[in-house]
Structures are given as C-alpha cells and as structure tokens.
Amino acid sequence: MFLTKGSEYGIKAAIFIASKSAEGHRVNVNEIAAAINSPIAYTAKIMQKLVKGNIIESTRGAQGGFEMIPEKIKGINLFQIIKSIDGNEIEKKCVLGLDRCSSANPCPFHHKYISIRENTITSLKNTNIDELATRLDNKFSVLIN
Amino acid sequence: MFLTKGSEYGIKAAIFIASKSAEGHRVNVNEIAAAINSPIAYTAKIMQKLVKGNIIESTRGAQGGFEMIPEKIKGINLFQIIKSIDGNEIEKKCVLGLDRCSSANPCPFHHKYISIRENTITSLKNTNIDELATRLDNKFSVLIN
DNA sequence: TTAAATTCGGACTTTATTATCCTAAATCTT
DNA sequence: AAGATTTAGGATAATAAAGTCCGAATTTAA
Numbered sequence: 632m633f634l635t636k637g638s639e640y641g642i643k644a645a646i647f648i649a650s651k652s653a654e655g656h657r658v659n660v661n662e663i664a665a666a667i668n669s670p671i672a673y674t675a676k677i678m679q680k681l682v683k684g685n686i687i688e689s690t691r692g693a694q695g696g697f698e699m700i701p702e703k704i705k706g707i708n709l710f711q712i713i714k715s716i717d718g719n720e721i722e723k724k725c726v727l728g729l730d731r732c733s734s735a736n737p738c739p740f741h742h743k744y745i746s747i748r749e750n751t752i753t754s755l756k757n758t759n760i761d762e763l764a765t766r767l768d769n770k771f772s773v774l775i776n
Numbered sequence: 777m778f779l780t781k782g783s784e785y786g787i788k789a790a791i792f793i794a795s796k797s798a799e800g801h802r803v804n805v806n807e808i809a810a811a812i813n814s815p816i817a818y819t820a821k822i823m824q825k826l827v828k829g830n831i832i833e834s835t836r837g838a839q840g841g842f843e844m845i846p847e848k849i850k851g852i853n854l855f856q857i858i859k860s861i862d863g864n865e866i867e868k869k870c871v872l873g874l875d876r877c878s879s880a881n882p883c884p885f886h887h888k889y890i891s892i893r894e895n896t897i898t899s900l901k902n903t904n905i906d907e908l909a910t911r912l913d914n915k916f917s918v919l920i921n
Numbered sequence: 922t923t924a925a926a927t928t929c930g931g932a933c934t935t936t937a938t939t940a941t942c943c944t945a946a947a948t949c950t951t
Numbered sequence: 952a953a954g955a956t957t958t959a960g961g962a963t964a965a966t967a968a969a970g971t972c973c974g975a976a977t978t979t980a981a
Contacts, residue, residue: 780968780969781968781969781970782968782969815969815970815971816970816971817970817971817972818969818970818971821969821970835977835978836976836977836978837976837977837978837979838978838979838980839978839979839980840977840978840979
C-alpha cells in the first residue's frame with residue numbers, strides 16, 4: 632500500500648549494510664539477500680540503484696561487495712533511499728492520478744492530501760539508517776521473520 | 777505510490793455520484809467513466825465493490841444506474857472507500873513487507889511508521905465525500921484535466 | 922410481452938512489476 | 952599471468968495489477 636518491493640528491499644539492505652559497515656565488514660549480494668530474505672538477482676539490481684544514488688559504495692572482484700562509509704551512515708535517511716530506487720513520484724504524483732494537479736488546479740483531495748504527504752515525507756527524512764541499524768543491532772527489531 | 781488505480785477511480789466515482797445524487801440524479805457507468813476519465817468496464821468492476829461495501833446503491837435496468845443516499849453522503853469517508861476496494865491492507869500490512877510484524881516483534885521501521893500510518897488513516901477518515909463533492913460543485917477542484 | 926437499457930459476474934487479455942539469466946568487466950589471490 | 956570472485960548491465964521470464972469481453976439477470980417502457 633505504500634512502498635514498492637524495490638524500496639522494501641532497498642531499505643532493509645541499507646540497514647543490513649550499515650550494520651555490517653559499522654563493524655568494518657563489506658558484504659556481497661548473496662549475504663544481503665540471505666539477511667533480508669529477498670531474491671538474489673533482483674537484490675543486485677536494487678543495489679545498483681543504491682550505488683548510483685550514492686547511498687552505498689561497491690567494490691568488484693574477490694572480497695568485493697557493498698559497504699556504507701561510516702561517517703555517512705547518520706546522513707542517509709529513508710527518503711533518500713526511496714528516491715534512489717523509485718524516483719521522485721512520491722513527491723510529485725497526484726493522489727488521484729491527475730496528470731496536472733496543482734494548488735492552482737487541484738483534484739478534490741489535493742489540499743488535504745498535501746498535509747498527509749508532507750507529514751509522511753518529513754518522517755521519512757527524519758528517519759536515518761543509523762537509527763534503524765542500531766535498533767537492529769540491539770535486537771529491538773528484525774529484518775526477517 | 778499510495779493508492780491503487782482501483783481506489784483512485786473509486787474515490788473519484790464516489791465524488792461524482794455524490795454530486796449527482798445531491799441533485800436527485802442517478803448515473804450509469806458510462807457517465808461515471810466519462811466524468812472521471814476511466815475505462816468503462818473496469819470502472820463497472822469498481823462500482824460493484826462500492827455497492828458491496830455499502831457506499832453506493834445500484835439499480836438495474838433501463839433508467840438504472842448508481843446513486844448515493846443523500847443522508848448518507850456526509851457519513852462516507854475516504855477510508856471506507858479504500859477499504860471497500862483494496863481490503864484492509866492499508867491498516868495491517870508491514871511497511872517493510874514482513875509477514876508477521878508487530879510491536880512485539882517489529883521490523884526496524886515499525887515504531888516510527890505506526891505514527892505515519894495513524895496520521896494517514898485519521899486524515900482519510902476525516903475526509904468525507906460530501907466535503908469533496910462540494911469542493912467540486914463550487915469549481916474549486918476538478919476530476920479531469 | 923417483447924425490446925431496450927442497465928448492472929452482475931465470470932473468464933480472458935494486456936500491461937506493469939517483480940524476478941531470473943547470462944555475459945562482460947573489474948579485482949583479488951596464487 | 953591465470954583463475955576465482957564479485958559487481959554491472961542488458962535481455963528475458965514469471966507474476967500481479969489493470970483492463971476487456973461477453974452472456975445472464977433485472978428492470979423499464981412501449
């Protein structure tokens with residue numbers, strides 16, 4: 632009802648990578664897919680988007696894989712991840728699907744929906760990966776069940 | 777990013793039907809599809825769900841069509857419409873796709889997401905069809921552009 | 922009472938999303 | 952340098968969502 636499969640995987644993967652990177656470990660796509668219970672090849676595609684979006688770094692070859700620069704972890708939030716994967720539809724698409732919906736020419740739900748969307752985006756921006764990875768490390772949450 | 781096509785059509789159709797019903801007019805699926813710019817046959821399916829969900833009334837045969845009981849219009853909100861069409865995933869599905877995600881065994885985003893979801897659902901429940909239909913009647917909004 | 926108009930509901934088709942497969946390119950190890 | 956490991960990226964396949972078609976049932980009107 633809200634995130635695409637790609638974003639679900641992307642967020643979970645970022646949390647896992649952040650957690651491992653904090654311990655100084657690089658992880659490959661097989662490890663990521665196992666950790667978040669996702670299809671390997673599809674997960675690889677999502678990782679490419681996170682690399683392009685500057686969320687994670689990749690290294691090819693033996694002992695390669697993905698990591699997050701520790702200093703960057705606090706600076707990465709869920710909104711950035713979703714945008715890297717799904718683009719900026721979340722910000723701009725009309726909730727009722729009108730091609731050109733704006734405050735000047737709005738759909739009937741426009742005004743009320745704006746505040747729902749702002750609230751949602753603000754929360755996504757206020758939720759960083761460090762916070763979620765810490766919660767996972769402390770066993771206060773799980774990536775699989 | 778948020779509503780299914782079905783819900784988009786359902787909400788727009790409900791607004792249109794409410795507007796027409798307030799003037800004492802019943803409308804058929806061709807008129808609805810034209811008013812909201814949706815595929816006719818698919819719209820018919822959505823209308824069936826709104827009928828089953830007690831949002832609108834249907835009458836078969838010549839001069840038949842769909843209408844909303846005027847006294848009911850103020851009592852119908854967007855949350856009810858979405859539930860009639862998409863079921864209750866909006867309330868219960870884990871934002872990160874875990875099969876069993878709960879406050880006792882949460883995904884990493886669970887706690888923060890709960891408040892986003894509550895805010896959203898509250899807004900949907902606080903937005904009734906009467907309000908949106910009035911906005912349309914006053915030409916403060918459009919169903920098509 | 923027959924014909925026309927309309928919703929109902931099942932089966933089917935199309936399109937978009939999700940997922941897989943395969944080869945190339947890069948890097949590490951020996 | 953050769954072979955193993957790993958990401959990159961394009962092409963293809965499977966599944967789910969969106970959309971279509973058609974006959975049956977119901978109602979109105981002539």
